[in-house]
Amino acid sequence: MTYKMLVSDLDETFLNDDGTIHEENVQTVKKAAAQGFKFVPNTGRSFESVQKMLKQLDLYDQVGQFVISFNGSAIVENKDNQIIATQDMPLTMAKQIFKAGLINEAVDVHIYTIDKLFIYNVSDSDRQYLATRGVAYVELKTPDLSFLNRQQPIMKVIFEHSDMQVRHQIYDAVIDSVGIDQVEATYSSDRYVEFNLKGVDKGTASLLLGEKLGIKRDEIMAIGDNNNDLKMIKAAGLGISVANGITAVKEMADIVTTRTNNEGAIAEVLNQFVLIGE
Template sequence: MTYKMLVSDLDETFLNDDGTIHEENVQMVKRAVAQGFKFVPNTGRSFESVQEMLKKLDLYNQAGQYVISFNGSAIVENKNNRVIATQDMPISLAKQIFAAGLINDAVDVHIYTLNQLFIYNVSDSDKKYLETRGATYENLRSDDLSFLDTAQPIMKVIFEHPDMQVRHQIHDAVIASVGADQVEATYSSDRYVEFNFKGVDKGTASLLLGEKLGITQDEIMAIGDNNNDLKMIQAAGLGISVANGIPAIKEAADVVTARTNNEGAIAEVLNQFVLMGE
């Protein structure tokens, strides 16, 4: 099989734990792209937060190169950050999720609009994590969300807490409030529980981008490490887990890399399936 596109999660997959990029990943991506291959970051984060990374890969402001953001809520062409597809969340639903998930005062909440991140009750650990990812945000001083009525489209709402048990409680509280038929709920980075509008996920967006580019499902590879990558890995022609992936991702994947994210797992994949050891 000739693969034409790799959709790749970023945190704990393409990026090192400290947010940097393994140099072998950089070189292999550049070589693959030079041959006409598509390397598409597929991230829960905003497309604006990955611009410095794109510069290192020579993908910044390039026509015909793309980023999938917000767990699939937006597909963006890198040239002038041209948004080619979005699926936003109703404002009323976002407000309901926000209220239901604030189960204690140690929980912080991210609200992503198309071009801005708002955070309420941001924790110290979250601040440090976001700094390593180059993410900028507006700190909300109040839980009054009336400003959203005139804001840009809402992409997703997520909650941060270091305790997985608390994250499960947040998940259950939100589902009890809004209903499982209204949201896609996932976990990521061992700190977040994320909510997108129902039907929005990394896998659906990957196939949509492939369709727009004339790339079939069988010609798409997907690689990730965590729960919000599951549907992407299941949707692709070849689903791949990095060596540090959680058990559910490894089980769903067709291939598990020998390398972790810190060891250049993407370079391993591109060398094996695209560059064929060149």
Template sequence: MIKLIVSDLDETLLGLDGSISDENIKAIKKAQKAGVKFVPNTGRGFSSVQGLLQKLGLKDQKEEFVISYNGGAIVENAGLKVVQTNELTFEQASEIYNIAMKVKDFDTHVYTLNDVYIYNPLQADLDYIETRGVRPIEYKEKDLKLLRNEKIMKVITMNPDFNRLAYMRDLVLKNVDFDLNVTFSSDRYTEFNKKGVDKGLATLELANRLGIKKDEIMAIGDNGNDLPMLSKVGLPIAVSNANDQAKKIAKHVTNGDYVNGVAEAINKFVLD
């Protein structure tokens, strides 16, 4: 019996314009009414998810949660109470930033606990993140000294060419002397998190807090940063627009895409 649903947002639950369909909303609310928890599990910060939580009836609710920053933070919706963080050290974040910001066909995001800073903002990226409710702060410094006292959750870079994403991954890993968790998302981002931090481990940590077993969890995703989540739960689901890796891990691939794939999975495995 499924007691917890964790779902990626962009291109899984949300459309290309950042919207959620009425069909998905209806299914999620039915699952909630049946006593099943629904937890967004996203690479984005929790502040950008508040509008979605409002639509789902989860905003400001006690014992309801969001997993943010690819598992970097677990936040209770009531009062935006930070339950757990797994951030990069300042030195680690600085090394990644110092490498990435020199590659001119990328922009670089630095996610602190409460804000997103962006170096060398590219218009295509600004257009995309605007639909996601992300409000970045332009950062023009050549180092991260101004953020020394902040919790830096992750550093990501953007380029729409997958070969360039892989290039950035390899460049950073070759030039740092510490381990990282590196994933790809939304067919445009290379994401750098602290080693051991991912959507899957955060899911299990939250489930343990809630007294829920891994076999009682359904996870829904579409892209590279969802793979740890899909591989660690009892029922991994990929929406039809997911990449081949996600589909390979999934026990079920929906007929629907981000418009109604989540609703399809809930109706089939939770409400049926």
């Protein structure tokens, strides 16, 4: 099988734990892209936050190269950051999720619009984590969301807390409020519980991009490590877990790399399936 596209999670998959890129990953992505291969970051983050990374990979402002952002809520061509597809969340739903998920004063909440990230009650650990990733945001001083009337469309709402039990409680509170049939709920980075509009996920967006590019499902590889990567890995022709992936991801994947994210797992995949013999 000739693979034409790799959709890749970033944190704990493509990136090292400190937010840097393993040099082997940089070089293999450059080689593959030079041959017309599509390396597509498929991330929960904004496309705005990955521009520095794209520059390192020679993918910045490039025609025919793409980023999938916000867990599948937006597909963007790198050239001029042209948005080619969005699946946004109704404002009333975003407000309802925000209110329901703030179950205690230690929870912080992110609201992503197409071009901005707003955070209420940002925790010290979250602040440090975002700094290592170069993520810019606007800090909200109050829970008043009336300003969002001028900031749409809304891509997703997520909550941060270090305790998994608290994240489960947030999940339950939001689902009780809006209904399981209204949202896609996932966990990521051992700190976030994320909410997108129902039907929006990394896998659906990967197949949609493939369809727009004339790339078949069997020609798409997907690699990830965490809960919000499961549908992407299931959707792809070849689903891959990094060695440090959670158990559910390893069980879903067709193969598991021998390398972790800190050891250049993406380089391993590209050398095995794309840069064969080089």
